[in-house]
Amino acid sequence: MITPIRSLLGSTQLAQIRSLLDRADWVDGRSSAGAQALEVKRNRQLPADSTLAQQLGDLILAALSRHPTFISAALPLRIMPPLFNRYEAGETYGLHVDNAIRFLQSPGQAAATALRTDLSATLFLDDPDNYDGGELQIESSFGAQSIKLAAGDLILYPASSQHRVTPVTRGSRSCAVFWLQSMVRDSSQREMLFDLDQSVQSLGSELGQAHEDVMRLSGLYHNLVRQWAQT
Numbered sequence: 760m761i762t763p764i765r766s767l768l769g770s771t772q773l774a775q776i777r778s779l780l781d782r783a784d785w786v787d788g789r790s791s792a793g794a795q796a797l798e799v800k801r802n803r804q805l806p807a808d809s810t811l812a813q814q815l816g817d818l819i820l821a822a823l824s825r826h827p828t829f830i831s832a833a834l835p836l837r838i839m840p841p842l843f844n845r846y847e848a849g850e851t852y853g854l855h856v857d858n859a860i861r862f863l864q865s866p867g868q869a870a871a872t873a874l875r876t877d878l879s880a881t882l883f884l885d886d887p888d889n890y891d892g893g894e895l896q897i898e899s900s901f902g903a904q905s906i907k908l909a910a911g912d913l914i915l916y917p918a919s920s921q922h923r924v925t926p927v928t929r930g931s932r933s934c935a936v937f938w939l940q941s942m943v944r945d946s947s948q949r950e951m952l953f954d955l956d957q958s959v960q961s962l963g964s965e966l967g968q969a970h971e972d973v974m975r976l977s978g979l980y981h982n983l984v985r986q987w988a989q990t
């Protein structure tokens with residue numbers, strides 16, 4: 760399932776992030792690439808351990824924790840701190856796969872926690888009118904999907920997919936990317952839970968949360984989460 764999460768960030772937050780990113784020290788994206796990515800990755804990024812990347816990452820993680828559609832679609836167990844990328848004219852990230860396991864270093868903990876990447880996420884930080892190209896292309900069983908969203912919108916997609924960023928031909932495309940481990944590993948189960956939850960929410964607004972059918976469906980949703988979630 761490829762799920763857009765709309766308006767994760769508002770215009771004030773976006774303007775603040777963009778002005779900080781414009782003054783940031785970007786480094787060659789190949790500095791953190793593995794052997795396979797090294798051949799296809801042509802972009803720049805903020806060093807993951809820079810204070811700015813950590814501050815902006817925290818801001819994004821806080822916005823995620825307040826966004827009900829994100830929580831419902833991802834059912835996150837652990838989220839990697841976001842990384843920041845920028846593509847300017849001629850830059851691209853060719854077809855690749857993401858690593859299955861990442862290591863999450865939590866403050867105050869000596870050992871890193873392993874995180875299985877179930878979902879990949881890209882948060883678009885630039886208005887699509889400000890650059891050409893730079894589409895996120897995700898291979899799926901229905902063919903390649905091309906994604907270019909409004910600034911502040913996020914796309915969630917299976918980390919198991921092959922994907923690429925097409926070359927930017929004008930302007931500059933900044934984004935934050937991250938991975939997460941979901942409490943529900945199976946993507947078809949996660950998709951059914953998302954559909955059910957969205958329907959319960961909309962029926963609840965129409966009929967009232969105390970309506971007996973809304974209550975029963977809501978109970979069904981939570982009981983399925985109990986069946987399928989691993990924490």
Ligand code: NI
Pocket residue numbers: 855856857922
């Ligand atoms: Ni990737």
